[in-house]
Amino acid sequence: MALDEEMQRDPTVFLMGEEVGQYQGAYKVSKGLLEKHGHQRVWDAPITETGFAGIGVGAALSGLKPVIEFMTWNFSLQAIDHIVNSAAKGLYMSGGQLTCPIVFRGPNGPPRGVGAQHSQCFAAWYSSVPGLKVVSPWSSEDAKGLLKAAIRDPDPVVVLESEILYGQSFPMSEEALSPDYVIEIGKAKVEREGKDVTLVSHGRGVDLCLGAAKLLEAQGVSAEVLNLRTVRPIDVAALVKSVSKTHRIVTVEEGWRQCGVGAEISALMMEYAFDQLDAPVERVTAADVPMPYAKSLEDAAMANETHVFNAALRVCY
Numbered sequence: 001m002a003l004d005e006e007m008q009r010d011p012t013v014f015l016m017g018e019e020v021g022q023y024q025g026a027y028k029v030s031k032g033l034l035e036k037h038g039h040q041r042v043w044d045a046p047i048t049e050t051g052f053a054g055i056g057v058g059a060a061l062s063g064l065k066p067v068i069e070f071m072t073w074n075f076s077l078q079a080i081d082h083i084v085n086s087a088a089k090g091l092y093m094s095g096g097q098l099t100c101p102i103v104f105r106g107p108n109g110p111p112r113g114v115g116a117q118h119s120q121c122f123a124a125w126y127s128s129v130p131g132l133k134v135v136s137p138w139s140s141e142d143a144k145g146l147l148k149a150a151i152r153d154p155d156p157v158v159v160l161e162s163e164i165l166y167g168q169s170f171p172m173s174e175e176a177l178s179p180d181y182v183i184e185i186g187k188a189k190v191e192r193e194g195k196d197v198t199l200v201s202h203g204r205g206v207d208l209c210l211g212a213a214k215l216l217e218a219q220g221v222s223a224e225v226l227n228l229r230t231v232r233p234i235d236v237a238a239l240v241k242s243v244s245k246t247h248r249i250v251t252v253e254e255g256w257r258q259c260g261v262g263a264e265i266s267a268l269m270m271e272y273a274f275d276q277l278d279a280p281v282e283r284v285t286a287a288d289v290p291m292p293y294a295k296s297l298e299d300a301a302m303a304n305e306t307h308v309f310n311a312a313l314r315v316c317y
Contacts, residue, residue, distance in 0.1 A: 002147040003030065003067065005039050006178045009067060013151055016043040016052050017069030026071050027107065027166050041292055042104030042140045045166040053079030057086045060102035065151060069261075070106035073160060079104075087156040088131030094295050101148045105159035108136070109203060109254040110302055111166065116290035121255030123202065126158045126231035127264075134232040136202035140170035142229055153185065160231070162204040182280070188235035190242070194224030197312045198242040200265065201252035202228040205303065208284075209252055212308035221316055239265065240273045247278040248315040252308050257285040282311040 007013045019026050021034040021044040034042040037169040045052035046075045049070060056066035076083065083104060109117040127134045135157060137143040143161065150157035157275040175181055191206060193215055199209035206227045213223035226242050228234065243249050249269060251262030262283035269281055 001177075002097065002144045002151070003033060005037065005193075006148055007033070007041060007092035008150045009179070010151075012063065013039045013065045013067065014043065014059075015069065015194055016045050016056055018045055018047060018071050020044060020069050027040075027163065029166075030069070030255070037256065043073055050082070053082040054086070054100055056104075057082050057100060060100045060156075061090065061098060065101050065103075066149060067103045067105060070104065071161070072118050073106050074109040074118050074120050076104065076122065083126070083132070083156070083158070084129050088129050090131075091155065092131060093280075096266075099154045100156050101154050102156045103147070103159060103189075104156070105147065105150070105161060107162035109162055110164075110286070110291055110298075113293070113294045113295065119291035120161075121253065121286070122158075122262075123160055123231045123253065124255050124260045125144070126160075127234075127261065129232075129260075132156055132158055132232060132291070133230070134158045134160065135185060135230050137229065138143050138162075138165070138203055138206040138227050140172050141176040141181075142183065142227070143177060146185065148231060149182045149185050157185070160203060160205060165204050165207075174179050181187070185219065185231065186230045186233045186235060188229055188238035189227045190224060191227045192223065192225040194222040194223045194246060194269070196246055197248040197250060197257070198224045198226055198246045199252060199308060199312065200226040200228060200239065200249050202231055202261070203254065205252040205254055207292075208303060208305050208308050211212045211305035212312060215305065215309045216312055217264035219313070223312060228261075234264065236268055236272060239268060240276070243273045244276045249277070250282045250284060250311045250315060252284045252303060252309060254286055254303060257283060257288055262286055279315040279317065282310050284311050284317050
């Protein structure tokens with residue numbers, strides 16, 4: 001819906017990637033767009049992320065607004081030179097003369113049963129790069145509002161979608177169904193109010209936090225769930241506001257522990273909310289291993305509701 005509405009609104013917007021056209025998207029995200037907008041607006045690319053990401057950056061520098069789909073963000077490593085060195089650094093290196101209004105999007109983080117080279121979370125990687133904005137939607141409203149904001153943004157935006165969430169249904173408000181619905185990049189959202197502990201995450205991790213919050217409620221613990229929605233820039237004010245109320249925080253992510261999004265939030269809490277904390281920050285992450293293929297090992301390696309529940313109990317003593 002977001003892609004369709006923005007392509008109707010702005011003739012400079014086009015979609016490019018592997019199987020986005022005739023096959024209608026590997027996950028059917030671009031279903032019907034080729035028939036509606038034609039081959040000049042929906043481009044099936046060969047299997048060369050380096051190639052079509054570079055074409056996209058060139059098109060953006062020339063005044064178009066490309067949406068580049070990676071079949072999985074794991075394959076973006078083929079194109080990381082264009083994302084980081086060409087797109088992200090252009091505005092700074094040109095003294096503000098070059099804008100690059102490009103969107104890179106696709107599934108991020110672990111799906112199921114596809115092994116280590118298809119299961120990595122890239123939130124920490126791309127959020128460390130100045131010049132990029134990085135969003136990570138959870139709900140359908142997040143996905144629509146953030147993608148529309150990303151397409152309209154004058155700078156390069158990384159949109160990290162969850163493959164598992166593609167199969168999950170969410171309610172959509174009348175406001176969100178409007179063509180004018182846009183979510184401001186850089187603003188977190190409180191998905192559940194609470195007073196005892198803050199559970200903060202992005203993307204599918206929000207599901208884990210909400211599930212853990214229900215388990216905690218049965219134990220008499222009131223958990224506040226904060227959906228970051230944007231990983232760069234992080235909404236520090238929203239984090240401080242929540243921690244000032246609960247005085248405890250658990251960060252949750254599908255990525256690895258070292259240099260993760262949770263590590264950054266922990267540092268921010270030390271800098272901006274140290275006097276508000278009544279317990280050390282707890283981090284819930286994936287195991288520090290490449291994702292296993294066997295289901296039993298995969299389950300053991302992924303973050304889950306029980307991990308979040310136990311971490312919250314620890315910070316609440």
